[in-house]
Structures are given as C-alpha cells and as structure tokens.
Amino acid sequence: MELEIKNGVVFDPLNKVDGEKKDILIRDGRIVEKLKGKHDVIDASGKLVMPGGVEIHSHFAGGKETAGRMLRPEDGARTVYPKRNGLRSGSGYSMPSSFTAGYLYAQMGYTMCNTPAMPPLFARHTHEELGDVPIVDKSAYPTFDGNWFVMRYLKEGDPDKLAACVAWFLRATKGLVIKIVNPGGTENWGWGKNAVGIDDPVIGFDVTPAQIVKGLAEVNERLKLPHSIHLHPNNLGKPGNIETTVETLELCREVKSANARQTVYLTHAQFHSFGGDSWKNFESKADELAKYINRCDHVVCDTGNVTLDETTTMTSDGPMEYFLHNLTHLKWVNKDVELETAPGITPFIYSRKNPVHSVQWAIGLELALLIDDPFKVLLATDHPNGGPFTRYPRIIAWLMSEPYRRYYMEERVHKGAQKGSSLATLDREYTFSDIAVVTRAGQAKALGLSELKGHLGVGAHGDVAIYDIDPAQVDPSKDFKAVEKGFAKTAYTIKDGEIIVKDGLIRATPQGRTYWANPVVDHELDREMLKDVEQYFKKYYSVNLANYPVQKEYLKRGREIQIDARDVK
C-alpha cells in the first residue's frame, strides 16, 4: 500500500521542516524516500501537514476512568454518539466512552494516546479497555507511588532489587513508563492521611516521598527506559504548592539520563504552580516554575490546561480527590488499591465566574508562553481533569493568538485572572511549528519514541494529520476561530499509511499497537527479587501471584520494547 501526500505545507520540527511545501511518501506504513508503483495521491495544497498527534497524558481508558463514567450518567447523557457507518455508538461529554474516544482523537489528528495512571492490579482492565479504543497506538503507565516492594527496597537500601522489581512490574502490567502520583501520599491515604511535603514520613514504611522520587528516577535511568519518570508531585492543587514542586524537581537534577532526555517529566504543571497560602490570596506561580525549567535541562512538563468546563476529575491522588470533594460536596469515588496506589474521582465545575478557576485557566497558558523551549512544555489538559481533550483546538487557538486570550481575559473569565497571573502581559504567540512541537514532536521526544512517532522523516510511522488550514491565508493571531475550527477535525488523518479520517469522518477503524517496556535485568538478580515478591504476594495481596501478570491475550497488538539492562545485577 502506497500513498503520496502532495504539496502540503509541512511542519515537522524534529526534522527542522518549518512550513515548507513538501511531499510525504508512505509505503507499507512507513515514511519512505521513494514510492515504487501505483499509489493513491492526496492533494494537500493549501493545507497544513503535521505528523500524527501524540497524547502524552490523558485518562481516556482504565479502571478509574470507567468508574468515572459509571459515577456520572448525567455526563454520559449530556453528549451521545449514535452508531453510524460501521462506527460504534457511545456517550460522554467530559469522559467519552472507549470507542468514541478513539474516534475523537483520530478526528483531531492524533495517532497515539497514552493513559497515564494504571494501578498495576487493574492493568488487565486497562488493557482490555485499550483493546476497545480503536485506531490510535497506545500505552499505559503503571503507578509506583505507593508500591510496597519499592518502599521496602528503598528502606533496605537495595537499589538493584528495586530496579529488578520495577522491571518485573512493567513486564507484569505491560506498562511503558514509571508513573508516580503523590509519592507516599497515596500509601498514607490508606489511613486517611496524606504526604504534602517531600520529607513527610510514609506510615509503616519508614521512607519519604523524596526517597521514592529519587530512587525511582535513578532506577528509571538504570533500566534505560525510553521515557523518564512521569511525575505528579505531592501537594497537587493546594495554594503555595510551587515550593514542593520545585523541591521535587530538584531531586532529579543530578540523576544521569541514560537516553539524553529529561530525567523527570512533570505532568499537569498548572496544578503544581500555585502561590499564596489560601484561596483568598491564591495566585499564579507559573513564572517561578517557568524560570526554573528555563534554567535547567532535566525537566519537561505538560501544561495541564484548565478549559473552564464541567468535568470529571480523576487521578490516582486519593487524598486530593477527597479534598476536592470537601470543597464542592459533590459525589466522590475512592478506589484504594492494595500495596499500590489510591485513585479517586469527583465531578468538578470550572466556572468562568470563579477567580481561582480563572487564574488556573491563566496558569496553563502562562506556562506555555513563559517556558522558552516548546519541547519543554507540552500541551495537555490532563484529560478530563483540567477539561476534556476535545478542547485542544481551543487551547491551540489561545496559544496562537494574543487577541483571543485578551478577549477571554476581558470578556469571559473572572477579572481575578488579570490580578492573579501575568497572562495579560504576555504577547508571545505560538507558531504552527511550535504547535507541532507541543502536540506531537515534543511528546514523541519526551517519551523516547521519536524514532517512530512525532515526525515525518524516513522510517517514521506513516501517521499524518492534514488540517484544513492554509498558513498562507490564515493569520492565527486574527483568525483564531479558523484555527480552532481547523484543528478540531482533520481533512485527513493517516495512520500507518491508511486513510482513517477524511473530511472529519472516520473511514476505517484499525486496531492500534500497545507499547510496553521490558527491561531485562541480570537473571540471578531477577530470581532473588522474585523470591521476595512471592513471599509478599502470598501474605498481602488478595490475588495469587500466578494470576497477577497480564496475559498476552489482553494485548490485541502488543509491541514489546525490549531493553538490555543486564548490567543491573
């Protein structure tokens, strides 16, 4: 199967292509230099051509995601998607159901989505559900924040077994990335307590959040994982948390990167950039975080934009969700997972009339505008926490247009946003190339998957998004509505060389790949570590070890990334 995309205006930052007219050739699902024979041609003249979008942090599938849907039939009823043209039906405004999520991402030009907080015990669920998310490639990040084995080895000072154990969990859960959510806090939540500072004790385990973060960051590099640790620090969403955030990032500064990339990925940075010490004097500290990230090379973050919608918050940060529930008194789900983590869920209404929410809206944008290098600040709403992913086109338009932001500032949001943030003073406007970075190239690079994803160079997957926006005609600063509309639905989405979306309509629904990491450590070490695991399992888990690892049947199209880490012994 061959395909030629002709005359498009191409933005491919990883290959330094910045708005050039260029043909893209795809054969057998990969970008190639030359085509061999007869092939389909897409005339992309006057259209924007980018690599397929890569979602680095979105809660679109998994155990708590489904619990969130179950909790909110009123969110389901708000938006329904009928069955048509061979597509499955679905529902959900803030939390679209599985098939629908795949379609919606593909319609926006995304070809890879990663679900960022998978409790290992629920890995089987996550993979079953991922099998029902069509089109996009995907992966899941198992959570390690309250993992008893991790804490035990940290306490015992056994970094080798710690590494072997993390490798085992990645293999057992078919996970790609080490995810850490409120380190130590989720374990303390087992007693209704939290860990707000990085040196708070973890009850019963004699370790601290700082040890968990640093220990796992080091393990991550020893295992040479493609991505760095993926971190949701302590103290999310609390006034004044900027201090904790910077202290946490500082822990990873000296960690040596195995793959010439960041050593810590700070997710939904907006929620971690708060100043003040109460909601009364709450203010943005985006400038402080931006300054820090501009100064150093070991951090990449995503924005965690707030889009001012009624949404459903769902994180593995159980104590934080309880805190939110106490603010709003809305229904609350808690889902503590034995020996592992503690997710929670509660609906949340971000109101344009609320000063705090308006400042939060501003912080997400400030971060994107204040951090100089777009490769260090990627676009995400922490779907659905800051807002549903279907709002990305609007965020893109905000980033590209100072007048659009000003309109919101002056007409749409609470005036508090002007006082509580520096957004009104920022006139930077993202270019199309910047947008290509923060929606795909940057994600692929941060994930360590930039050989295959996020670019249009030879050898990359034939994943392409073609948008009906003519850079020669559209001035994003003025025509922000056209930008917002243009990014909402592609003219074409191409996945592995196949036309998936045409004129915004889904035409094919192939099964995407599921990536997972398999770092192989020294065999002896692995065996020794497994003895501990066996013992713990019997005593403390509620399932047998033999029934724990995710069986191969659950990955409809699994892609193992094997890593030789035998030097870990």
Add this chain to the structure above:
Amino acid sequence: MKEIILKVISQPTVGLEAENIAPKVFACKSSMEIAGLPIYEGNRERRLGDFFDVSGEAGEAEAETRIVIEGDVRLTKRIGQGMRAGEIHIKGSAGMHLGSKMRGGKVTVEGDCEAFCFQEMRGGVVHIKGNAGNYLGSATRGNWRGMRGGTITVDGNAGSEIATFMKGGKIHVKGDCASFAGVHMNKGFIVIDGRAERRIGAEMIGGTIVANEVEAMLAGFKPVETVKAPEIESEKFTGNYKKYSGDHADSRAKGTVWVKIQ
C-alpha cells in the same frame, strides 16, 4: 394561539419516543408536515401520522402553538421535551418523560402521568388532573441538579421520590404522596395536601415541604416549634403546624418540613 389536534388512532406495541410532539417542532408546520414527522417505535422510525390523526393548524412560533392530544398516550414518551413556550393539553393519560427539561409554557393532563415526568424542569406551569408517577419533577440519573423552576400541580396522588435534588420551583400534590418526597432536596417548595409516606424530606439540605399528614418523620428531623396558621413561602396555611428542621443526617441540613397537627 393556534391549535393542532392529535387524535390517537393506533397504539404502539413497545411504546413510542416522540420528542417531536412539541410546540417548537410543530410551529410553522402544516398538519401534513406534522403527520410526516418521525417518531420512534422501539428501533423503527415511524411517522407521527401512523399513530395519530393530525388536524388543525400550528402557530407561527412555539408560543403560538397549542397541541391537544385526544386519547391515551400512556405509552408515548418524551412529549413536550425541552419545551419553552406554547401549550400541550393531553385529554388522556401521558407517558414517561413528559415535559422533561421544560423551561416554559403550559402542560395539562386530564388523566395520569407515568414516572419520570417533568424531570429537571426549569419553568412553566403543569397541571396533572389524575395521579402522577414516581420521580415527578426529579433529577435525571446521577444529576445533583433537579427541578429549578416552574410549578406542578397534581390533583390526585404522586408516586415515590418526587422532586429529587430539587433546586427551585413548586410541586403541589393535592392527594397523597409515596415515600421519599423531596429526597436530597436543596431549594424549592413542595406542598402535600394529603398524607405523605415515611422518609419525607430524606437527606434534604434545604427547601421547604408542607404536608397535611405524615406516616413518620425520620430521626434526622428536629421539631423546632408549633405555629398557628403559618405563612410559608408567602402562602397562608390554616390550622396548627409543627415545624421540623432537617434532615440532620447531613451536617449541612437547612431544610424545613411543616406537618399539620390533626
């Protein structure tokens, strides 16, 4: 105001979904066009004319359109869904979801209405001359924002869980009321002229309920005082009433239930 008359000519086997029977949809349409509107019998798309004989004339606008239904439409759901103006007069009994999310206009039912009618209503005037089913004027599943405005009067009895999560408006039941009237109520006003089954006002955190007689009050209701001929929500009531605050099962409780002393 102009009038369209729908005369029932055949009953569906599995019930109909007919959100198209609404003043807004009928406005500016001829009776022919109206007869051609789709309604749904299970998974089959049918024409309104398959089940109703359509006559009369629709108005130029929603507010100018009155719909009269002659016959029993107990199995026809979603009539008047989301209506903002105009009138619907049902001369028999009405099916589920009548007037759901209604914002204005007027609905009269000569007979009974089934469960789940007028959910999340925001405005308008409703008169049920027969009995009303469960969940009258309640919130839809999962929503914590129930009825917010408008008035519903039921001449007969009402089912259980009326006005769940109510946030405004008024429901007046002239007969008896099954259990859990006003459960999770937050604001608004319910008057029950007859007897209310137990668990009235359960988990209410605000709003006001007046009942002539109750089967029992929950432990979470605290007697406050006895008032003679009280004026409640600017309405005068005759006789002696006992006032309760509750439901103190919830720490935020600011609800009030008045019960007449016999």
Add this chain to the structure above:
Amino acid sequence: MEIHTDVICPFCGTLCDDIEVHVENGRVMEALNACKLGNAKFMSMNKKNRHIVPMVRGEDGFTETTIEDAVERVARMLVDAKKPLLYGWATTECEAQSVGIELAEEVGGVIDSCASVCHGPSVLAIQDVGFPSVTLGEVKNRADLDIYWGSNPMHAHPRHMSRYSRYPRGYFRERGQQDRTVIVIDVRRTDTAGIADKFLQVSPGDDYELVNAFRTLLNGGDIPDEVAGIAKKDIASALELMKTCQFGMLFFGVGLTMSPGKHRNIDNAISLVVDLNKYTKFNLIPMRGHYNVTGFSEVLTWQSGFPFGVDYTRGYPQYNPGETTSVELLSRGEVDAVFVVGSDPAANFPKKAVEHLAKIPSAVIEPHETPTTYLCDLNIPSAIAGIEVEGTAYRMDNVPIRMRKIMDAPAGLYSDREILEMILLKVREIKNGA
C-alpha cells in the same frame, strides 16, 4: 491425573483464585480450597445427561435442532423485534459480554444484567452520592472493623471472611482475627451474626431509618430512644466503634439493596461512610452475588458510558433504570422479544414480568436446564465459562482476574462468546439482505 492450581472459582463475587482442581479422565475429582458452593459448582461438571443440542419448541413440545438453525432463529427473532431485550450476562466472561453488547447495539435492543434485581440499586446510589471503596487486599491488610449489613457471607460468600475480613493476617493486622471487630446488621440473627462481636437486629424494612439515625448521631444530632427496633444506646455504641476504628469497612448485600427504599438505603449508607471519613478511614464494598456481574457493568460502562439497563433502540445508549431495566420493561410490556444469556429470569422475576416473557418470542443460552430454558421458545446449551472456557471476570471490588480453562467442553458445545459471534454474524447477514 491433571492438577490445576490457581484456578478461579466461577461462582460468587468473592472470585477466589486459589482453587486447586484435580481432574481425571474428564472428571473433577477434587476442588481444594473451594467452599461448599464452589465445590458444588466444580463437582457439577461430573453430572450426566448434559444437554448438547439446542432445543426448539414446536407444536408438540421441544425438539432438537442444529446450532446453525438455532443461531438463525435467534438472529431472526432479534432482527424482527422492535425492541428486543438481551438479559443476563452475570455468569459469563467479559469477552462474551462484549460481543453481547455489540449484538444489542446492532439489533437496536436493550441490554441489561441481573444487577437490576440485585445490586442495581447500589449503582443508582453510587451515581447520586459516590463510592468510597478499596480493594479487598486493603481490607485484609488494614481493616480493624468490618460491618456486614444485609449480607450473610457464611452462606452466600463462604470464603469472604477467611480470605479478606474476619480471619486473615495482614501487614498491619498481624494477629488476624484478634485485631479485628465484626458488626452484623440484619433483620434476623444469621450465622454470620453468630460469629460477630456485635449484632444489631433491625426491624424489617427499616434499614433506611437506622442509617439515618447513625448519621444524625454522627453529625451531633439526637435520636429517639429506639429507632428501627434498636435501642439508642446500641446504635450509639456501634457508632462509637465506627468512629474510633482505624480502618472500617461496610460490606452490604441484597438485604440492604432490596429492602424498602432500595437505592436510597445504599445512598444513605454511602453518605454515612463518607461522613465517617471525617473521623477515620472508612470504605464500603457491595457483596456482589454472581461472579461476573461486576465485569458486565465494567465492559458496558467503558463501551457505552452506562453500567446496566442500556437501551440502544435509538442507535445511541440511553440509560434510565426503572424504565430501561428488564423487570419494568417486561412488566410494562415494552419489549417484544427476549434473549437470555446465562441467567434464570423465569425463576427470579416477578410474576407479571414472567407472564410477558412467556407471551413474546424468546431464546436462551444456558449450560443447564432451568425454568427459563423451559419457558423460552429456544435454548442453546453452551460450554461453562470459567471451567471449560477461559476469560475475564471482575471481582466484587472490580479487580479483574483471568479465569482458567481446566477441561474441554463436551464435543459439540460452543462457548457463549462463540455462539454470540455466530448470531452477530447472522444478524448482519440478514440485515444486509442475504
């Protein structure tokens, strides 16, 4: 002899995964670790006279037919119906449930599980007020107070207490039973009440009043000297145990979900648990009966957005229990065909519902003979999930486990999933005019 270890028991929501099954010459010799109920399920594999062939009702009783004919009949029945009901699903694997959902969507029907007659009220309550919960391992490692309300695990979930709550030693509960207190609340003194540290006998139908009293006291209010047949001092002392424990659990069963007030009982009980979190750590878990009723709600929810009672007649999912659930649909005569998979509504549904079921075209997939297989026009026997077929099931605390296959089904039997796939294919063929 084959020895299968770490086998999952496909019977109750406890979903024990430590059964050791000995199989010899296609016969189950032993099912070690299983309780009486589980053991009976494994041993029932040895029963003779299992139906292998589909049976169809004709003029004079049932006659045998081929699987192809049976599949075609079900497909036609579903395609012809204006509003078919696809009911059951609690005793098959998620992979089969998933095909069932696709089938329901394809034929524009309603799909519903037996949740609507057991723990559906729990779901409605969750949707109103939330669900503070944990996995069962958390209970084992931390809980020092377990409450069973309207649930009699000694009979319905025999290993629940030994695996998770009353007896096991856990990380923070090294002394096992000695570290834990059990309260039972029920309308009668059950066997579980017999081993409890405290028993509250609630007067029948008054559970809601009791929850209300607990919450009122907890929030600083006062209550009458007796509520729901229980003295105030007993209510207060039970409440004190709840407030002062380190980690409390409320397990509730159909005694609470099906007593008057139904979902409101659960709604208020959940709110009690939420309130208790101001004082200590407290959570709850519904004592799900059938082993995979939870799995069905999971799959249906991620695919459609809603957990049971999903109406696809309009091409998109609609959800409104009380309207879109089986008992109401049948009682109101709103469905015109019924397809049952792995359930026995003829034995469990109210009379009015069963009467309508008997009047309309119906079919059932079911390994055993049941009142429903007699009532339906057509029955297709199938292989037994979790023993003859592997696949996913979700425990009562939503933990997904892969059930193992330990023996082959008798020749000629297909799995639920295979039969459903054949029907789905046939439906599409018919719809495409083939």
